Each structure stands twice: as C-alpha cells, then as structure tokens.
Amino acid sequence: MSATAADKFGFAINRTRLINYDTTDRKVRGYISEREPSFRLCFACGGCTASCTAGQHTTFNLRRMNTYIRRGEIAPLREEVTRCMLCGKCLLVCPRGVNTRNVVAVASEAIRKFERNEL
Amino acid sequence: MKIDGKIAIWKEYQKEIADDHFFYVRSCVRQNFFPGSETAFLNIMRDVLKKDVYEHPCHTTCTGIGYHSDIVPIETTMTVVARQFALMTEAGYENLLPSCITSFGLYTEIMDTWHHFPEVEERIRVNLRKATGREFKIPKNLAHASDVIYKFRKEIAASAKFKLINKNTGEPLKVVDHIGCHYAKMFPSKGIGGAEYPYVLAGMVEEWGGKVIDYPERRHCCGFGFRQYLVQANRGFSIACSREKFESMMPYKPDMIITNCPGCPMFLDRWQYVINEMEGKRYGPNNEGIPVFTYEEVAGLILGSDPWELGLQMHQTDCEPVLDKMGIDYDPEEKYNLKKEIKRATSSSFVKV
C-alpha cells in the first residue's frame, strides 16, 4: 500500500488472510515429499511442536510449518525454518514415524531453491 | 445449476407480509446518501399501488445505529423502539414498515427477546410509561419495505414503462443482488428465501426482466457493520470486505448491483471510488464502475421516474451506463441542477397529526 493512499484517507485496504489454494505453489511440498517420503504421514497431532525446545521461546511451530508447506504457503516459512536447532526431540515423539528432523533440513534446502527459482 | 433446488428453498422461507395500512418509519441516515429512495417508495406505495402508508411526524431513529456501535445501551434502544410502537398504536396502525434493514433486524430482535423474556418487556413498558406516559401494543405484522415491494412486484411490473433489459442486445441485464446482513442472517426464517439464497431482491429482478448473478462471495458482508466503519482505524477492514465482493463478481460482468439496506449501497457505491484512488482498479467494463442502486430507485426507474428526481446524481459511481442500456431518457444538463423543484408526494394521508 502506498504511503500516500493511507495518508490521504487515513486507512489502507486490509489484505486478505485467506489461503487461496488455487494460487499457492506446491513445488516445495513436492520436493520434500520426494526426498523424505515419511512427510506424507503427518496427521498434525502437534506432538512434535509440544516437545520442541525452539518452539517454547520463539514463534517456531513445526506442525504449522508442515501445514503451510502442504498448502504451498512459503512466505511465512523463510525465517521460520532457520529457527529449528535440529535437536531431534520431535523425532522421538512422532506417533506416525515422520522423520521430522530431516523434513526441516530438506525444507530449508527446498525453500532456498524455490526462492532462486530452481524448483 | 439446478434452479429447482433454489425454488424449493425459496418456497420454504416465506413470510407474512401485510397488505395495506402501513406505519412507515424512516431511516436516520439513508436520506443523506440516497435522498430520492424513501420519497420514491412513498410515491410508489401511494400513487401506483394506492396503499395507505402513514408517517408519524414524531417518530425517531430506532437507535439501531447507536446500539450496534456500542454507544446506546440495549435498554435505552428498547425503550425508544417501544415509543415507536406507541406512536403506531396511537395512530391506529398494526403493520410496521421500516425503511432501514438494520431497523428491521432490530425490531425483529427486540420482539423475539420480549417473546422469550416477558419480564424484559414489562420493564420496558414501565420505562416508557415513566419517561413519556405512553403505552404500546406489539405490531401485528413487521415487514421491511423491500418485502412489500417484493410482494407487489408483479403489480409494479404491470405498470412499468421500462424493463431490466439491455435495449441494444435484447438480453436481460445481469444484476448482482446484495442483501443487508440484518435482513436474514440473524433470523433466517424472517427473510424471504432464508439466509443462504435470499429471494426478496432476486424476485424483483426476475419479475422486472433482469437476470440474477450467483457469484462465490454473494453472501459476504459489504463491511458496513457500524462500529468497524465508524472508527477510522477499522475502515481498512470495511473496504476489504467490499473489495472481496467486487473481485468475486467482476468475472461475471454484472451490469448493476441492487441492494435493500441503507449502508450497503453506500459502501458498494463509494468504495469503488476509494479503491480506484488507492489501486487504480475499476470493476465494470470500459473502465467504468458497477452502478449501485437501492430497490426503490430501480422500481422508480422502471416506472418511468426521472433519474435526477430519484437522486441518482448523488451516486459516486455514475449510473448513466445502466440508464443508457435500459433506454431511459434523461437530460445530462439537468444532473446537478438542484434548484429545480422536485415533485412532492401528493397523497393526502402524507402527514396525520
């Protein structure tokens, strides 16, 4: 929103929060799904997020991150994924056997490639 | 699209609308935005349909606008509404006819509250008695002005000089019908067609020759909502709501929008200007906007009223494209000639004291 519009009217148009599944891009998801097939098993129970150390004191939320990847919403993930310390506690909890640590590792790689248009 | 499915739903949500002898209560702000609408309504009711519509000179705002903005407490609002009922009782009327959709929602809500909580009704009676010495009866029938025009849409069509048809192509005009949230979303059974597929305006459009557009954001609020709009910091949210609707209806290339609430046409009309200023985007063809009308204006137009007497010059988004499509004659020079005398309502029952 241009500063002049907001100055002129005193408000700007709120942006939508809606995830539009028809305009989001799932290349990152495809990349991760191929290299770490256990990613598909996640049923979003949140056990990983509950055990996560980084999640206690930062906004890092592994369950939500995985959900965003599945939807193709990459923008919120750029910094998010760097917060994981790869400690592996989540791996111990996951009831479906998702290799969560590797999902994060592959995800950072995928996001970097996505931004460089290499996917 | 299976129209039978919709027709089945419309048939289910029907309601009692009085036939005659209405007590008309005006909108507090509507006449500022669309000044010709209420006059057009009264002219149609009295001169065309020959109905008895009475306006008490002492009636006030229902304070719905204050109630929904958290400024007026509910008990005060109820007492003001009770006074409206008292004026109606004193004038000998039983059929309440609000001009504003928020009023309609408010009267419905209050009567429903009193029905479930008679002790509240009793308290309000005491309030009114103490404050003004008045007593009241609950209205026998409550119908919004758009319900009444819907009820008499065939009679209006019979007297119509114009149709909602593009005279150049012979095709029906594509019309977006936008219903005020307070009409059916609160009490779906009190709206014609219910809340999902309201029929009150769609019925008018179809009867008058137009074609109704069903687009994904049909049900979305325009964003008026009182409190969020009245506070400047919240207006970004309000305008975003209207914008959602415009983006969604644009691919269907509507010719016009018809509404039945005071706030909705104001928003849908004015926000097109603001969005154009902020983003440079317009939603109609040929770099135009989509003209927005109240149902009274549409009824007035098809009955042959002069567009400037209907107040269409007050619209932010120019209405001329629709007038041209319908083949309505108007004098562009007279558009802002406000000194011209407007024909007044001639019915003798206009003011009774």
Add this chain to the structure above:
Amino acid sequence: MDKHVVVIGGGVAGIEAAGTLAEMGLRVSVIEKEEEAGGHITGWHALFPDRRPAKEVTEYLRHRIRHNNITLITKATVERINHHGHSFSVNVSDGTSLNADAVIVATGFDLFDARRKEEYGYGIYDDVITSADLEIMFASNKVLTSAGKVPSRIGFVHCVGSRDEKVNNNHCSKVCCVTAVKQAIEVREILPDCEVFCFYMDMRMFGPLYEELYRESQEKYNVNYIRGKVSEASSTINGRVSVRVEDTLAGRPLKMEIDLLVLMVGMEMSKTGERLAEASGLSTGVNRFLKSADHHYGSNESGKKGIFYAGTCTAPMNITDTISHARAAVTETINYLNSR
C-alpha cells in the same frame, strides 16, 4: 420350537436375524418396505476396511434369507405392534395383520437428506453429490462431473447432517469418516491425476484396520486432509465448486475450487421406524433412535417383553456390528421364548 417371529425390516440386521432364527427351527416373517430385501448395502460398491466387493456380502445375505422357514413380504411396512397377553400382532400396511410370538424391530436408518444443509448446495449446484451418489459411480468405474469431464480435484466433506445442531442431529454417524477415507482411496485409484481432499473435524477411525487405512491413504495415495468444517459451497464462473473452510491447523481461512464435492451424509433414525415406535409405544432417545433397555448388556432389549431390537434402528453401526447385533437379538429372542 414351533414359534413364529416377525422381523420388521429386511436390511442387513433383519436378514441376519431371520436367517439365524430360521436355522434354529423357528418360523420367520420378514417385512421389508422396498421392492427387494438387502437394505442400503445394495447401493454400495466396496466395503471398508479392505475394500472387498459389497456384492460378496449381499450374496451372503441373499443366501441367508433363502430358507424354507422364512416368508419375505416386500413393499410393505409395519404400522403398529400390538400386545395381546403373551403374543403380538403386527398391522401391515397392506391391510393384513400377522400374529407373532416375538417381534424383532430392524427398521434400520435413513441417509440424511443433504438438501437440508442449504449452504452446501446439494440439489442446486450440479457438482455437489453425496457419498451414496459417488458409490454408484464406482460401480460403473467412471467418476465424472455433471458436464462429463474428468475431475482434477475432488473434495469430501465430513459430518454432513451429523454432529450438527442446526439440523437437529447431535449424534456422530460413526462410519462416515472411514467411508470418506475408503472413497478417497478409490478415487485416487480410478483417477491417479486427481487431487483429493478430505475436510474433517475429527478422523473417527474406530474399527479394526481403519486407522491403518487412514495411514495408507496418506502414505500410498497422497490424500490430503484439511481439518475444518466447510462453511459454504458456491459455484464459480467456470462451473467449478468453490469451497470455504478454516484451515484450523494453519489458523487461517482457506478457499479452493474443486470439480466435485462429495458430502458424507450421516445416518438418521428411519422415518418408518419413527412412526412404528410412536404407534407402538417404543421409546426413542434424544437422538431419535430406539432406546434400548440398557447400553451395555441390554442393547437388544426394548424394555417390552418379547420385542427386541437389531441393528441401526438403535444407533449408527457398521455392517460387522450390525450382524453381531442381529445375532445377539436372536439369542435374546430365543431365551425369551424358552422362558415362557
């Protein structure tokens, strides 16, 4: 023993009860409202959890009801059960009356009428169908939109008509979640390029191998699961269905365009069963299903001696449990008859 039992309803429970009674030497009359016995399973193509052909179970039932001791009366309903001391008579809709030493009520369920959920547009938008409609498509091995196109995206909406106060059904219909998973997998097999989404509130995989089926649907078939109740369906300019839901896992609203929307319609107490219960003085629960004498050890008992319940007239059930319930009803009936 030379006793006559009337079984009201010729669906899965009714047939199993009748077959079991007949084997044990009793005379049975089965009264069924449709033209043929079999119940809802006759419209089904494959059954969870292992997707075996429904035909195999209908064959089993067809065999079951073919017994010299069984008289099958079709296109008839029972209006009322009358008590006469130690025996009963039932008023049949064709004007006749049958005497019985005991009665088993097996009137089953009705599928929820999806038109009642107006916001989903069933009966209005061409490509909104029910799970039952989809199952019929499976039988012909062709899943197409109303315009005859191959869908590239199909959505399943869980809990249509169940767990929903707005339609006066607070109960869970139990089997719809696993049905959605099964149908999602079947779609993915018929249409390998089609994306499939299940919009759920919970995943109720209660039975043996159901949870495993859910896992398989994700691992092998790439079915997508979005947790959120679909609030509305609309039609788009290119004739697709637009769906709005909250992606509760992301905490944000979501919308998508799909080619075919499948509504997982739930189970309700059957209308004919409701009328029979009312006329015969049989009590129903808040969920309108027949109320058994005891939840745990009396689920076949009606509370009236000699009248027993079998199957989904008491609560939503899968086929396995319906058959077990019917057999248990027979045990109760025979114990009752022996004790007199």
